[in-house]
Amino acid sequence: MVGSLNRVMEESGEPQLDAKSKVTNQLIDFQWKLGMAVSSDSCRSLKYPYVAVMLKVADHSGQVKNKSFEMTIPQFQNFYRQFKEIAAIIETV
Amino acid sequence: MAAELEGSKSLSGLLSGLAQDTFYGHPGITEELLRSQLYPEVSPEEFRPFLAKMKGILKSKFLGLLFSKQVFRSQNLPWIEGVPGLSAALNMSANMENPAVAAGVEKSIASADMDFNQLEAFLTAQTKKQGGITPEQAAVISRFWKSHKTKIRESLMNQSRWDSGLRGLSWRVDGKSQSRHSPQIHTPVAIMELEIGKSGQDLYKSKCKDLYLPVWSLTNGLHLEAPESEFLCLEFDELKVNQVLKKLSEVEESISTLMQPA
Numbered sequence: 001m002v003g004s005l006n007r008v009m010e011e012s013g014e015p016q017l018d019a020k021s022k023v024t025n026q027l028i029d030f031q032w033k034l035g036m037a038v039s040s041d042s043c044r045s046l047k048y049p050y051v052a053v054m055l056k057v058a059d060h061s062g063q064v065k066n067k068s069f070e071m072t073i074p075q076f077q078n079f080y081r082q083f084k085e086i087a088a089i090i091e092t093v
Numbered sequence: 094m095a096a097e098l099e100g101s102k103s104l105s106g107l108l109s110g111l112a113q114d115t116f117y118g119h120p121g122i123t124e125e126l127l128r129s130q131l132y133p134e135v136s137p138e139e140f141r142p143f144l145a146k147m148k149g150i151l152k153s154k155f156l157g158l159l160f161s162k163q164v165f166r167s168q169n170l171p172w173i174e175g176v177p178g179l180s181a182a183l184n185m186s187a188n189m190e191n192p193a194v195a196a197g198v199e200k201s202i203a204s205a206d207m208d209f210n211q212l213e214a215f216l217t218a219q220t221k222k223q224g225g226i227t228p229e230q231a232a233v234i235s236r237f238w239k240s241h242k243t244k245i246r247e248s249l250m251n252q253s254r255w256d257s258g259l260r261g262l263s264w265r266v267d268g269k270s271q272s273r274h275s276p277q278i279h280t281p282v283a284i285m286e287l288e289i290g291k292s293g294q295d296l297y298k299s300k301c302k303d304l305y306l307p308v309w310s311l312t313n314g315l316h317l318e319a320p321e322s323e324f325l326c327l328e329f330d331e332l333k334v335n336q337v338l339k340k341l342s343e344v345e346e347s348i349s350t351l352m353q354p355a
Binding site for chain 1: 256257281289329347
């Protein structure tokens with residue numbers, strides 16, 4: 001999943017973001033929950049594990065918002081792997 | 094059983110049609126629609142028990158396989174033993190032609206310990222039974238299972254997922270060496286863009302409530318535009334990245350402790 005954020009070095013030194021998201025937020029808090037869906041209306045025998053995440057983010061005006069989403073286990077593992085990559089790179093920059 | 098019912102040609106279409114309602118949560122495929130499109134020569138009275146039988150196989154056996162130990166293991170997912178009240182062994186030699194029995198099977202809880210061999214064994218047993226299925230039909234069902242199980246599983250999981258999901262993730266690391274506004278030197282920053290959005294399920298239901306779905310579309314699959322996503326852009330310095338990483342490793346640890354030894 002490669003993004004399409006473009007950087008314009010020549011201008012201000014601040015990266016330019018594309019139309020999809022104009023505002024960069026700071027992460028204030030990261031909360032997680034490992035859940036297991038056991039049974040549901042559409043399927044009595046589910047046993048489907050998932051990771052639920054709650055992010056607390058602040059925009060440049062200081063306004064704080066909560067964003068939550070769910071990931072399947074494979075999605076989480078991909079998320080974790082990407083973060084490890086980021087950590088490795090940011091260390092060497 | 095009518096000769097037409099014994100054939101396997103239309104069975105694929107029938108299974109797809111049943112799957113739409115049973116697994117994908119798309120109602121509107123009526124018994125009459127399936128009969129008239131796929132088995133026009135068969136009378137409704139003869140068709141009904143046949144449909145019930147196939148529906149029963151789909152709902153009980155397939156569901157059992159979808160969330161069986163084998164499936165979990167093959168996807169490196171944790172397998173939780175003994176969740177109370179969930180597994181009930183079904184006696185599949187029960188009279189499936191009886192609509193009442195079939196209806197009961199539909200609502201039943203599938204045994205979560207079945208594997209693919211058991212499906213094959215069950216199908217083989219059904220071919221030997223009086224009023225069961227033909228070997229060709231068994232092959233069609235088996236083939237249908239193999240090609241659809243991942244989609245069906247995802248669809249069922251999606252239907253029980255009401256919170257937004259993570260649709261996409263992209264990132265880059267910038268090495269800021271200077272800034273117009275402050276003389277900071279060498280503060281690398283990670284910029285991450287998360288695409289968060291709801292599953293397509295809700296949108297589909299509202300769009301297709303009154304829509305007449307032609308049977309051909311069931312075997313070809315239906316594609317829908319996804320609802321609008323939210324793009325969340327986050328900035329992390331090295332410290333923050335490591336803080337989050339620590340949390341993620343805690344999640345990973347929790348997942349591992351749930352893995353039961355074989």
